[in-house]
Amino acid sequence: MSQNNLPAQFKAMAVTRFGAPEVLQQITLDMPTISSGEILIKTLAASINPIDYKTRAGLGWAAAQNENNLPFVLGYDCFGEVVGVVDENSPFTVGDKVVAAVGFPLQAGAYGEYVVAHGEDAVKVEANQANEISALPVAGLTAAQGLFEFGQLQANETVLISGAAGAVGYLAVQLALDAGANVIAVANCKDHPLLTKLGNVKLIDYNNLDEFNRLDEVDLWFDLIGGDQALAQLKRVNVVKRLVTVPTITAQAVNDAAVAKGAQAQGMLISPNVEILRNLVAMVENGKLKLNIAKYMNFKLAALAHQQLETGEIKGKVVLEFND
Ligand SMILES: NC(=O)c1ccc[n+]([C@@H]2O[C@H](COP(=O)([O-])OP(=O)(O)OC[C@H]3O[C@@H](n4cnc5c(N)ncnc54)[C@H](OP(=O)(O)O)[C@@H]3O)[C@@H](O)[C@H]2O)c1
Numbered sequence: 001m002s003q004n005n006l007p008a009q010f011k012a013m014a015v016t017r018f019g020a021p022e023v024l025q026q027i028t029l030d031m032p033t034i035s036s037g038e039i040l041i042k043t044l045a046a047s048i049n050p051i052d053y054k055t056r057a058g059l060g061w062a063a064a065q066n067e068n069n070l071p072f073v074l075g076y077d078c079f080g081e082v083v084g085v086v087d088e089n090s091p092f093t094v095g096d097k098v099v100a101a102v103g104f105p106l107q108a109g110a111y112g113e114y115v116v117a118h119g120e121d122a123v124k125v126e127a128n129q130a131n132e133i134s135a136l137p138v139a140g141l142t143a144a145q146g147l148f149e150f151g152q153l154q155a156n157e158t159v160l161i162s163g164a165a166g167a168v169g170y171l172a173v174q175l176a177l178d179a180g181a182n183v184i185a186v187a188n189c190k191d192h193p194l195l196t197k198l199g200n201v202k203l204i205d206y207n208n209l210d211e212f213n214r215l216d217e218v219d220l221w222f223d224l225i226g227g228d229q230a231l232a233q234l235k236r237v238n239v240v241k242r243l244v245t246v247p248t249i250t251a252q253a254v255n256d257a258a259v260a261k262g263a264q265a266q267g268m269l270i271s272p273n274v275e276i277l278r279n280l281v282a283m284v285e286n287g288k289l290k291l292n293i294a295k296y297m298n299f300k301l302a303a304l305a306h307q308q309l310e311t312g313e314i315k316g317k318v319v320l321e322f323n324d
Helices: 050-056 061-065 131-135 137-150 167-178 189-196 209-214 227-234 251-260 274-285 299-310
Strands: 009-015 024-030 038-047 077-085 097-101 114-118 122-124 158-162 182-187 201-205 217-223 239-245 264-267 293-298 317-321
Touching (some): 024 299, 038 131, 050 061, 050 299, 077 114, 097 137, 097 274, 131 293, 137 217, 167 182, 189 201, 209 227, 227 251, 251 264, 293 299
Parallel strands (some): 158 217, 182 201, 217 239, 239 264, 293 317
Antiparallel strands (some): 038 077, 038 114
């Protein structure tokens, strides 16, 4: 293996048992050896996704699959520097800066100072790339796959994005505008100025359900909120042709309501796709796709970050940084 001088051990923030944020604790792990097809990354930044705190709490598929695998290091979104490559013909060399969707959904590991990634889950980025890029993989793949693979969004169609100011929604609004769609963005009115800056979007305040009554026809409803709130919004609109609902726990109920209105409806789960990730990285590097970071915190404060996200004290994307 080609690698820099690496320590024998490293620190990571791991779920020691399922529960409240304080179950996220610092552990020490032995430096892994990598196999063919893998790269070893020294993590510079990792971002937090809602699936992280759901898994930490013991909810969902990733938690169920890992209940006998604790402590479990969270984190799918990784930005870092390649420090180990095993294949002679690898497209990566030691020193490359990469962004990766690590081990989605069952393995994870980006809350660690070092993480193993499959080479096909990683994309090289510019050498001067900043830590904010760690906010891209899961949210970006969800936005792109939801709109274009599951939702089949076409230019000139009308797409309603509910949860438009969140991590996925903020990217989805930009991708839909870039694709030539007409965008209706549903968000808290306090977030409307943020969304207005992205381009020509029609805004709806989610606190005022009556605003949904003035909508005519929606080609694609991209639901990022799920549950009763999604159902309350959906029932106000006359014609919805297609719906993609992203939160998995309430997908069945939202799908049923959409189908009852005559829509084609489906839930979704992202799958790693390096081509899509490469395109998204290029858009960020060309200034065509903006990331919205709420807060940067040291990775050792991961439990505090989870607590602040879950109580709503922080809204949006948190980037964990690994500079001591
Ligand atoms: N299936 C998959 O593969 C997959 C992948 C990624 C994410 N997800 C899921 O997708 C969901 C969104 O993820 P995210 O990272 O974008 O979450 P997020 O950053 O927490 O964003 C959620 C957004 O929804 C807004 N919101 C709350 N109530 C609303 C309402 N009634 N109408 C419209 N907007 C409302 C929030 O606004 P406030 O700040 O005002 O509350 C926030 O801006 C999560 O449930 C996540 O677990 C699933």
